[in-house]
Amino acid sequence: MSTQAHKTHPYHMQEPSGWPLFGSFAALTMAIGAVVYMHTGFYLVLVAGFAMVLFTFFGWWRMVIGEANNGVDHTEPVKTGLRIGFLLFIASEVMFFFAFFWGWFHSSLPILNNVAGTWPNGDIKPMGPGGIPMLNTLILLTSSVTVTVAHHALVEGDRKTAINWTGITALLGVIFLGFQAYEYWHLVNHQFGLSDGIYPSAFYLATGFHGFHVLVGTIFLTVCYFRLNGGQMTPNAHIGFEAAAWYWHFVDVVWLFLYINVYWWGSSSFAHLHKVVQ
Amino acid sequence: MADTHAHAHHDHGDHGEHAHHPTGWRRWLYSTNHKDIGTLYLVLAIIASFVGVGFSMMMRLELAEPGLQFIHDQHFYNVILTAHGLIMVFFVVMPALIGGFGNWFIPLMIGCPDMAFPRMNNISFWLTAAGLILVALSTVVGGGAGTGWTVYPPLSNHTFHPGMSVDFAILSLHLAGAGSILGAINFITTIVNMRAPGMTFHRMPLFIWAMFITAFLLLLALPVLAGALTMLLTDRNFHTAFFEPSGGGDPIFWQHLFWFFGHPEVYIMIIPAFGIISQVVSTFSKKPVFGYLGMAYAMASIGVVGFVVWAHHMFTVGFNVETRAYFIIATMVIAVPTGIKIFSWLATMWGGSIEFKTPMLYAFGFIFLFVVGGVTGVTLSNAPVDMAFHDTYFVIAHFHYVLSIAAMFAIFTGMYYWLPKMCGKMYNEKLGQWQFWITFVGVNILFFPQHFLGMAGMPRRIADYPDAFAGWNMVSSSGAVVSLVGALLFFYILWDTLRNGAKAPANPWGIGATTLEWTVDSPAPFHTHEILPEIKAEPAGHH
Numbered sequence: 001m002s003t004q005a006h007k008t009h010p011y012h013m014q015e016p017s018g019w020p021l022f023g024s025f026a027a028l029t030m031a032i033g034a035v036v037y038m039h040t041g042f043y044l045v046l047v048a049g050f051a052m053v054l055f056t057f058f059g060w061w062r063m064v065i066g067e068a069n070n071g072v073d074h075t076e077p078v079k080t081g082l083r084i085g086f087l088l089f090i091a092s093e094v095m096f097f098f099a100f101f102w103g104w105f106h107s108s109l110p111i112l113n114n115v116a117g118t119w120p121n122g123d124i125k126p127m128g129p130g131g132i133p134m135l136n137t138l139i140l141l142t143s144s145v146t147v148t149v150a151h152h153a154l155v156e157g158d159r160k161t162a163i164n165w166t167g168i169t170a171l172l173g174v175i176f177l178g179f180q181a182y183e184y185w186h187l188v189n190h191q192f193g194l195s196d197g198i199y200p201s202a203f204y205l206a207t208g209f210h211g212f213h214v215l216v217g218t219i220f221l222t223v224c225y226f227r228l229n230g231g232q233m234t235p236n237a238h239i240g241f242e243a244a245a246w247y248w249h250f251v252d253v254v255w256l257f258l259y260i261n262v263y264w265w266g267s268s269s270f271a272h273l274h275k276v277v278q
Numbered sequence: 279m280a281d282t283h284a285h286a287h288h289d290h291g292d293h294g295e296h297a298h299h300p301t302g303w304r305r306w307l308y309s310t311n312h313k314d315i316g317t318l319y320l321v322l323a324i325i326a327s328f329v330g331v332g333f334s335m336m337m338r339l340e341l342a343e344p345g346l347q348f349i350h351d352q353h354f355y356n357v358i359l360t361a362h363g364l365i366m367v368f369f370v371v372m373p374a375l376i377g378g379f380g381n382w383f384i385p386l387m388i389g390c391p392d393m394a395f396p397r398m399n400n401i402s403f404w405l406t407a408a409g410l411i412l413v414a415l416s417t418v419v420g421g422g423a424g425t426g427w428t429v430y431p432p433l434s435n436h437t438f439h440p441g442m443s444v445d446f447a448i449l450s451l452h453l454a455g456a457g458s459i460l461g462a463i464n465f466i467t468t469i470v471n472m473r474a475p476g477m478t479f480h481r482m483p484l485f486i487w488a489m490f491i492t493a494f495l496l497l498l499a500l501p502v503l504a505g506a507l508t509m510l511l512t513d514r515n516f517h518t519a520f521f522e523p524s525g526g527g528d529p530i531f532w533q534h535l536f537w538f539f540g541h542p543e544v545y546i547m548i549i550p551a552f553g554i555i556s557q558v559v560s561t562f563s564k565k566p567v568f569g570y571l572g573m574a575y576a577m578a579s580i581g582v583v584g585f586v587v588w589a590h591h592m593f594t595v596g597f598n599v600e601t602r603a604y605f606i607i608a609t610m611v612i613a614v615p616t617g618i619k620i621f622s623w624l625a626t627m628w629g630g631s632i633e634f635k636t637p638m639l640y641a642f643g644f645i646f647l648f649v650v651g652g653v654t655g656v657t658l659s660n661a662p663v664d665m666a667f668h669d670t671y672f673v674i675a676h677f678h679y680v681l682s683i684a685a686m687f688a689i690f691t692g693m694y695y696w697l698p699k700m701c702g703k704m705y706n707e708k709l710g711q712w713q714f715w716i717t718f719v720g721v722n723i724l725f726f727p728q729h730f731l732g733m734a735g736m737p738r739r740i741a742d743y744p745d746a747f748a749g750w751n752m753v754s755s756s757g758a759v760v761s762l763v764g765a766l767l768f769f770y771i772l773w774d775t776l777r778n779g780a781k782a783p784a785n786p787w788g789i790g791a792t793t794l795e796w797t798v799d800s801p802a803p804f805h806t807h808e809i810l811p812e813i814k815a816e817p818a819g820h821h
Binding site: 009012013016018021025032036077080084098102103113121197200205 | 527
């Protein structure tokens with residue numbers, strides 16, 4: 001391949017790039033920094049590594065957006081590839097949450113647990129489904145609708161509507177995170193902290209990783225908001241938006257499982273079998 | 279004919295090569311070329327193998343005689359065996375079979391110019407390299423991780439491993455795992471989206487099928503390991519209680535998560551080997567693979583069933599009898615598709631005009647070793663038998679037959695088979711055959727006696743043993759020395775090929791080699807299949 005004009009196939013051949021090497025070095029720095037922080041409390045290496053990772057995300061994806069905008073690189077087959085790739089990434093994320101749900105059930109179901117304990121452990125008062133979790137469920141379900149409205153508007157060429165509803169979706173994400181932060185603050189002060197046993201461990205890691213994914217999805221949607229504003233997405237070319245919407249739906253579905261299994265079932269009398277038996 | 283079509287246009291692609299060929303350090307550090315990245319993976323695997331094999335030699339030398347020879351700190355022995363396991367699994371076998379051969383030959387064999395995401399391909403490699411650095415740190419910083427590659431708590435928790443080592447090991451697997459997940463996404467997308475016109479799924483070479491299935495196993499199993507590692511990390515450093523009974527947690531839960539990943543992981547290491555062996559047996563028997571579709575779907579069903587047998591690694595934890603019965607049966611079921619593969623390879627050879635070049639010898643060796651390891655696998659799948667053999671040398675013998683030496687033989691098979699394509703030179707056939715026989719004899723002397731030691735009750739992961747086990751241990755250690763000679767001879771052959779090898783033709787293997795990689799020059803030019811080859815007829819290899 002000499003130049004794009006002479007390209008004899010529809011695929012995206014990429015020039016050599018320093019980002020992968022730098023990104024990997026950033027991850028290595030962050031990993032070493034994390035170990036040093038956890039054992040000595042010295043956090044500067046960790047912060048530096050994290051900053052480098054963020055810089056990699058910024059620089060690398062800026063380059064990808066540039067390629068998406070140049071009208072040459074992202075042919076139809078390349079777009080298909082990006083869609084497949086992103087769906088596979090979501091599949092791997094599902095399996096990551098699978099581990100934490102497994103942890104939840106292993107700890108709470110007497111038939112799976114090898115340690116004769118109670119659920120929740122100790123005298124912890126579990127977090128129920130009413131109040132903030134219920135509100136957050138409504139917020140996320142609503143945001144799933146708003147992102148779909150935005151998508152339809154985008155496909156129909158109604159850019160203004162697409163921009164507004166994408167913005168509303170991102171805003172709902174921020175509101176969700178605000179409520180979750182308040183819930184955590186309340187729980188830590190009044191009910192249980194991370195180190196209070198298996199129930200808090202499984203609760204905070206499952207809901208915490210979900211919250212992190214909401215944050216990532218919100219940032220993703222915010223990027224889409226600015227790209228829509230900049231006229232970078234058209235009715236036929238908006239892979240970035242599509243991926244953000246898929247990601248958002250994935251985050252939504254994980255939340256529904258969390259709401260049903262962690263907040264509702266996990267605090268209900270079904271999960272108290274040990275206590276009843278004992 | 280598809281092959282000549284691709285060949286006719288090949289020169290055209292060559293021009294581009296001169297116009298656009300990154301050179302110097304940027305070519306390697308910034309690479310977005312599937313062949314260069316494949317080469318990087320192979321080089322990483324070779325470097326890591328020096329360390330991984332070095333550690334195993336230290337273990338065999340220590341175990342040559344009863345009593346402690348030169349390892350007086352038994353924790354140090356644990357550190358060595360842990361690093362040996364982690365390095366061989368994650369930084370030798372996986373990078374060589376998947377990163378190395380997968381990157382090199384998926385685009386070449388499906389007829390496309392490169393991987394779907396060339397830059398992401400590069401970070402997959404560099405994250406693996408970062409993981410190797412971290413695992414090296416885990417052995418030397420903070421007392422070393424002496425947990426075994428399975429990293430079971432409570433041994434791996436903060437009480438028994440308070441230093442930095444286990445955290446380095448955890449983050450090593452996090453980074454290498456992230457790299458492998460990205461690689462898996464790349465492989466699947468490439469195979470789904472970039473096959474040459476006319477190459478339907480049912481016309482793909484079996485190596486491509488193997489990589490496709492392996493990538494799905496990586497994609498779905500590694501995130502579960504990532505979740506488990508994260509829980510262990512927070513248990514160790516932030517006082518969570520996932521595996522901590524005093525907080526209501528359960529160490530057995532780690533074993534479930536680990537083996538839910540770990541069992542697919544063993545297929546991640548052996549399914550690529552199945553793919554390579556299928557290509558080589560067909561090539562050197564000068565016959566299409568017997569039962570092509572059966573072979574493809576046998577691998578797929580091994581992959582699927584591989585996800586629901588994990589607890590056979592944990593028969594001794596106290597399951598109820600129904601659970602054990604299920605995991606016994608599910609595990610034994612895997613022998614059926616595995617049998618399909620073995621007998622189809624034999625049927626491929628049957629009546630063929632077999633040529634015993636080094637790759638074919640290695641394919642034979644693979645089949646023999648895999649059968650031996652396979653039947654001991656069926657033995658161990660019986661929970662009552664496994665109760666007695668658990669954590670003995672019988673298990674060591676079993677999984678080294680299937681993984682260490684069968685997977686290693688597949689790497690050798692692939693290296694001899696594809697070396698002409700990768701470096702454009704022929705290896706010394708006579709030396710190659712010598713290397714095969716030395717290695718084959720060496721590894722069998724090394725590992726076969728370990729069945730006897732295990733049946734006699736010798737436990738694994740202990741630096742010392744009673745005098746009664748002295749005889750077979752000495753035999754085993756002698757085999758290790760013979761195997762080392764074989765390994766060193768391989769590196770000599772590699773060096774000799776690169777330096778003195780005769781120029782390799784595009785297809786050095788004759789009419790049996792029908793896949794697309796043999797239609798391009800040797801060494802394969804920097805850019806290949808710029809003009810997409812067209813597959814018009816059923817390729818000869820697959821019916």
